[in-house]
Amino acid sequence: MSAPDAVVTALASARKAVQLYPPSHPAHGEALDTLVSSVAAATTSGQLVLNWYQGRLYCESVVLPADVHGATSIAEAFESRSIESLTFTPGFSAMDALGLTEVLSLRPSPSLDVEAELAARSVTAVHVAMLEDEEDEEREERDRQRQADRAMYTRVIGALRRVREQMQGGGADLGETVNLVAGVMERLMADSAAVLGLATMRGGGDRELFHSLNVMIYTLALGERLGLPEEGLSSLGLSALMHDVGKAAFDADDPAQVEPARLMHPKVGAEIIQRLGLEDPAPFLVAFEHHMHADGTGWPERAADYIAHPYSRMVAIANRYENLVNGGEDSLTPDKAVVQVLREAGKSLDPFFARLFGNAMGVFPIGCLVRLSDHTVGVVVRHGDDPLAPVIRMAYTERGAEIDDPAEIDLSQGDIRLVEVISPDSLAIEVSDKL
Helix, strand or coil: CCCHHHHHHHHHHHHHHHHHHCCCHHHHHHHHHHHHHHHHHHCCCCCEEEEECCEEECCEEEEEEEECCCCCHHHHHHHHHEEEEEEECCCHHHHHHHHHHCCCCCCCCCCCCCCCCCCCCHCCCCEECCCCCHHHHHHHHHHHHHHHHHHHHHHHHHHHHHHHHHHCCCCCCHHHHHHHHHHHHHHHHHHHHHHHHHHHCCCHHHHHHHHHHHHHHHHHHHHHHHHHHHHHHHHHHHHHCCCCCHHHHHHCCCHHHHHHHHHHHHHHHHHHHHHCCCCCCCHCCCCCCCCCCCCCCCCCCCCCCCCCCHHHHHHHHHHHHHHHHHHHHHHCCCCHHHHHHCCCCCCCCEEEEHHHHHHHCCCEEEEEEECCCCEEEEEEECCCCCCCCEEEEEEEECCCCCCCCCCCCEECCCCCCCCECCHHHEEEECCHHHH
């Protein structure tokens, strides 16, 4: 074990001993003595600096291995108390060890002054550097944007609900909806990961509305990857949002109407949209064609040489993926849903667009709940250059405790690996709450 590893292990053990045992207990003194000797060995040639960055501990510029005992708990102690680094200098004493472990055991809070607490305990051989306020500001800005994105999502749901009610009455004004689609499209181009994360929200009693909006989000992601211009994305987005409008003509609570709605909603939806007199033919075509399969199967029936509009084939893929990840008890995790889409390429789904969709979503799509090699659990929030090493926002510690102020780690940096994708239902959590 290297000297920095030994210091981290001893620090974690001493911190735990101070929390669990009174000063008179042998384990209390032994743990502090081990920490003193570990620091002494590590500082024979000068100071030792432990740094925290994105959920990991570093000694100088070298990341400490994830399997070092205590590394995760000390990294969490640093982060929750906004500690950027601790510098150990020669002469580290038992008083320094006791004071440091006591301070690292104090409850984290905005009012906690780590430097003052160390000084009050006469700690002289440890110097602390605190994280700069920019990180707090970035986190606050991220939270503000997250709330704004959720509000946008809710507004689109509200607009779609009003359109459905209007269509049930014989007509509809799509002006508000078109403007909201433009807003989603603009956010997607600015931060596609954030918008894709919105699609992890669950709809409760408004399943069909959430389904339509999620299909639009996935379709726009595919359209952006295809390189469609803004006008094309606008048409594609509205078409995707309206693809199931024909279901408004059926009573979803009537079991006798379930099968007729499934088979007839494409034709009924096309008729409803036709009555609106839209100049753009795409919404009409997508409503009518989105269940026509690439291999000639599907519905409604059509001539053998009939070729569906490209937007219809794109919406069909997004529709299939959304149903796979939100299929109730039979739901697949996002990574498996992408694989299933690729399996259906050339059969029910267009092969070119299916492969492009897989490329847009990634090996581990945004919103995947994953277990890491250090036994922590997090959520995929962004993709990097390495498709197998996304950026993860931490959610649970290796002991299963929820992380209140989660950090993000880039799996392409360091030696933590993604081990498996797990179902959110297995932990009874809403992934959208972790994004």
